[in-house]
Structures are given as C-alpha cells and as structure tokens.
Amino acid sequence: MTQDELKALVGQAATAHVQPGSVIGVGTGSTVNCFIDALARMPERIRGAVSSSEQSSARLRGHGIEVLDANSVETLAVYIDGADEIDHHGHMIKGGGAALTREKIVADMADRFVCIADESKLVDTLGRYPLPVEVIPMAAGLVARRLRALGGQPRMREGVVTDNGCRIIDVSGLAITDPAGMEREINQWPGVVTVGIFARHAAAVCLLGTSDGVKTLTFQRGSAA
Numbered sequence: 001m002t003q004d005e006l007k008a009l010v011g012q013a014a015t016a017h018v019q020p021g022s023v024i025g026v027g028t029g030s031t032v033n034c035f036i037d038a039l040a041r042m043p044e045r046i047r048g049a050v051s052s053s054e055q056s057s058a059r060l061r062g063h064g065i066e067v068l069d070a071n072s073v074e075t076l077a078v079y080i081d082g083a084d085e086i087d088h089h090g091h092m093i094k095g096g097g098a099a100l101t102r103e104k105i106v107a108d109m110a111d112r113f114v115c116i117a118d119e120s121k122l123v124d125t126l127g128r129y130p131l132p133v134e135v136i137p138m139a140a141g142l143v144a145r146r147l148r149a150l151g152g153q154p155r156m157r158e159g160v161v162t163d164n165g166c167r168i169i170d171v172s173g174l175a176i177t178d179p180a181g182m183e184r185e186i187n188q189w190p191g192v193v194t195v196g197i198f199a200r201h202a203a204a205v206c207l208l209g210t211s212d213g214v215k216t217l218t219f220q221r222g223s224a225a
Contacts, residue, residue, distance in 0.1 A: 006118040006209030011035035013207045013214045014080050017114045020044030023073055025106040026060060027081025028053040028099040031116050035080055036060055050076060052106045053099040054163055070105060079110035083117050083198070083206075084129040090115070090203040090219030091179040095132030095196030098162050104194055107201040115203035119210045126179055130170035132157075132196035137167050139191020146189055147171050150182075166193050 001009070011034030018024055018039065026032060026039075026049045036056065039046065040063035048066040050073055051057040057067045081103060083092040092115060094100050107113050131152070135143045144154040152171035160168050176182055179199035186195040206217040 001209075001211060003118055003120070007031045008034045008038075010116040010118070010207045010209040010214055012038045014114060014116050015039060015042055017078055017080065017205070018042070018046060019077055021047050022077045023048050023050065023068060025049065025076040025079030025081075025110045026051050026056050027079065027103055027106070028056050028097045029082040031082035031118070032056060032080070033059060035116060036063065036065075039063070040065065050106050050109065052081065052102040053097065055097075055099075070109065073109065076106070076110040078112050078114055079107045080114045080116060081107070083115050083121055083203070084196075085123050085126050086115055086117055086121055086203060086206055087123055087126055087179070088217075090206065090217075091126060092198040092203060093126050093129050093131055093176075093196050094198050095134070095168065096129070098132070098134075098157070098160050098168050100132055100196045101134050101162070101164055101166075101194045104198070104201055107198070112204040113198075113201060115206040117206060117208055119208050119215075122206075122208060126176035126197070127174040130155075130172045131174055131176070133169045133171060133186060134162055134164070134166050134193040134196075135169055136191045136193065139189075140167055140169065143189060143191055144169055147186075150174065164193065
C-alpha cells in the first residue's frame with residue numbers, strides 16, 4: 001500500500017477508540033485529516049472536539065463537527081494525533097505541522113493518547129527527524145546557541161509563524177536517548193514555548209499502518225506490549 005493508503009487505514013482504525021457522544025481531542029497533520037474524514041462517517045456522532053490547530057478546526061467544522069474551546073472543557077476521553085517519530089516506549093517527536101504547543105495542551109487534557117502513524121515513523125531512538133522547538137522570536141538566537149551546545153544543528157523554519165505567533169527552530173543531528181530528560185531541560189530555557197518531545201505526554205497506544213494492515217502497539221511503564 002502507498003503511504004496515503006496506510007494513513008487512511010489507521011485513520012479509520014482510530015475511530016474504534018472513540019465513544020459516540022463523547023468530547024475528544026483531535027491533533028494536526030495529514031494522518032489526522034484521514035481520521036477526521038473517518039470520524040465524519042461514524043453512524044453515531046461525537047458531541048464535539050477540542051482541536052490543536054486552526055487547520056484541523058476548519059476540517060472538523062467542514063464535516064459538521066462542533067469545535068469546542070479548550071477552556072470550556074475539563075477533560076477529554078481520548079486525544080488522537082499523529083507523530084513525526086515514535087519509539088518503542090511511546091515517546092514521540094511532534095511538531096512537523098508547527099502545532100506542537102497546542103498539541104501538548106490538548107494531550108494534557110486527555111485521559112489517553114492514541115497515536116496514529118505509518119510504519120516509517122517507528123524508530124529505535126528519536127532524533128532522525130529534526131526536533132522542532134517553538135520559541136518566542138526574541139529568544140531564537142539564544143535558544144539556537146544552547147541547542148548547538150547539546151550537539152544539535154538548529155535551523156529556523158523559514159516562512160512559518162505558529163498559531164501562537166511564534167517561530168519554529170528545527171534541530172537535526174540529535175540522538176535522543178533520554179527523551180524525558182531532554183524534554184525537561186529544553187522546556188525550562190527562557191524563551192522556549194515548548195519542545196516537540198512528547199515523553200511526559202507519551203502515547204498509550206499506537207495504531208501503526210503496515211503492509212500487513214494495522215498493528216496495535218500498547219505502551220505500559222515505558223515499554224511496548
């Protein structure tokens with residue numbers, strides 16, 4: 001199957017994790033677009049969704065699904081989103097679509113994170129995909145120097161301003177062997193809005209599109225089952 005076909009497959013499979021009548025969190029990206037389209041075809045509709053980006057919000061509304069303000073919702077049953085990379089412990093790199101901060105906010109509201117991805121996204125060690133860091137524009141130079149000190153090669157993502165009015169630095173050359181530790185360190189730097197390591201908000205489940213169909217990975221206590 002093509003990559004687009006795998007995305008459609010896992011998007012459809014993700015609807016099995018959605019309870020009709022519930023309020024869910026919806027992420028951002030091409031795989032999530034497939035999920036939103038599949039969500040619209042469910043016989044029983046959800047009550048509404050909290051979205052992590054303006055792009056996803058527009059797609060949800062286009063299907064007649066109500067988009068709720070995050071401040072009006074206390075908890076979400078599930079958050080469904082893609083990943084740029086996911087390891088065998090459920091840790092992820094996210095932010096290729098520049099929505100990483102809002103994605104972390106919605107993930108924090110949810111009882112569980114279901115990641116949807118194709119098999120090319122599964123890695124042994126995070127870092128093959130450049131790590132996004134959202135920064136306040138004034139701090140871009142400072143943060144870039146600190147990222148170089150960690151051994152990374154930072155580069156400003158040209159022509160991109162996030163929904164929060166900030167910039168994205170993409171960092172290549174990192175082997176992220178301690179995702180939780182690196183996430184904590186970078187997040188505390190002045191001017192960093194958030195880093196695209198999702199270790200504190202790791203996936204509980206990954207629906208992985210493979211040539212043999214959808215493979216379900218479940219993560220417990222930092223390991224895949």
